[in-house]
Amino acid sequence: MTGEEVLTGGGVNHVVRAGDTVRRPAGPWTPAVHALLRHLRERGFTGAPRAHGLDEQGREILDFVPGETADHPLPGWARADGALTGVARLLRGYHDATAGFAAPPDAVWYFPPVEPAEVICHGDVATYNCVFREGRPVAFIDFDTAHPGPRVWDVAYAAYRFAPLGDPGHAGARPVEEQARRLRLFADAYGLGDDDRRALVPTARARLDHLVRHMRERAAAGDAAFAAHVARGDDRLYSADIAHLARHEPELTGALTGALTCRSPRSDR
Template identity: 75%
Template sequence: MEELLGGSVNRVVRAGDTVRRLTGPWTPAVHALLDHLAERGFTGAPRAHGVDERGREILDHVPGEVPDYPLPAWALADDVLAGVARLLRDFHDATAGFPADPGLTWYFPAVRPAEVICHGDVAPYNCVFRDGRPVAFIDFDTAHPGPRVWDVAYAAYRFVPLSDPLQLDGPPVDGQARRLRLFADAYGLDPAGRDALIDTARARLAHLVRHMREQAAAGHPGFASHLERGDDRFYLTDDEHLVRHRDTFRRALGVPPPR
């Protein structure tokens, strides 16, 4: 077996054409979602194959390249950004008919209005590329019902990216604004989603910091290591960046100014 790199919270190993991961109370919900996606013909996600003799879930290994930070230059190309947005739209559309089952347990509680099933962590490290083209999302553990913009805002934060350029090498603010509009257009985000996107991105960062700190306090070593290297402070700095440039980003999205 081969241990796959990049996971700081879960240990993932490859066995042939499959990967094996520890299960959790949310695993039945994730497998039901992956089965639904397969039935709908959505190819941008691994298929689930139950649990092995050691109690680990069995998933398809999706071949391709998964970038991590610092991102390679090709991962910041406009066509990559637009491709991720279109893949996310296709994923959301495929989940829209997922049958609601109050008996399913998700990693995170549902966020209202529950329009679709959100992936929960759409980021470069959870996206598989082939020849520079996004082909699949992986690691659906954090999937949960929610509004489209809940996923779109976080994906835009990660892929534009909407980070303070002083702490993450990426486009300046005007370039971020242009790429944010490109992402929203490629997704086909509606006016209400555009109006909510920046505030939702801030809510996602607050949610992420709160979750990291709660998990670290509960003794989770992966999240404790995140705090030790200052990830919470990184995200809080990015939140300040979103506050400073909120109006610029909203104008780029075509949101009319308040009267």
């Protein structure tokens, strides 16, 4: 198709823009994802692209969502508290909108469901999969990794990406005290419940362990994109972050479970 513009992002799929649409490789999970996107639109959730089937090359067709995404090194607006709390509220709205979604009987998901399946997790909420306008998050994109799971499974990974909760020795990382403060902001803006607050840090470790195993398995199977990630040491970086979360779980969990001032996911911060 002529007039296509290659889009950059997570670095796994070849994605192009064609006019007001985006064309992406389809997979066995695409029918379930498109059913989910239709459900979101029916529920009035506008923070996701609409799906328009497949093109003549077998690629999925999605709305192009205008705005900016962010990758490392992150610009200042992506590191601001307002972006953090805005993403938490957008994620809460997304999760709530998935309630009542009836997946097709033959649904296939990129990742297997995680119990308890409370919502449909996005699976990869990160700065490169969030569209911002004037520093405010307006939509999530790239729903390939969507799958049923508990809220905290998605919240923990999003908080890891946006707080962020990485080893302070890594480039661009924040001190533990600042990580704890921003983690609390994220949980408060989402309106996270007490049980999920206590579970968040161990869940983030489990989610990163899942990511490392998946990355290595795909690389071993000959997936060039994941092999490149492993070659540059992404798996080792995530493993160091797992160790960081284990070392500082008391401080991070303490920040989440201290005296609460507000639980409303709609309040401004």
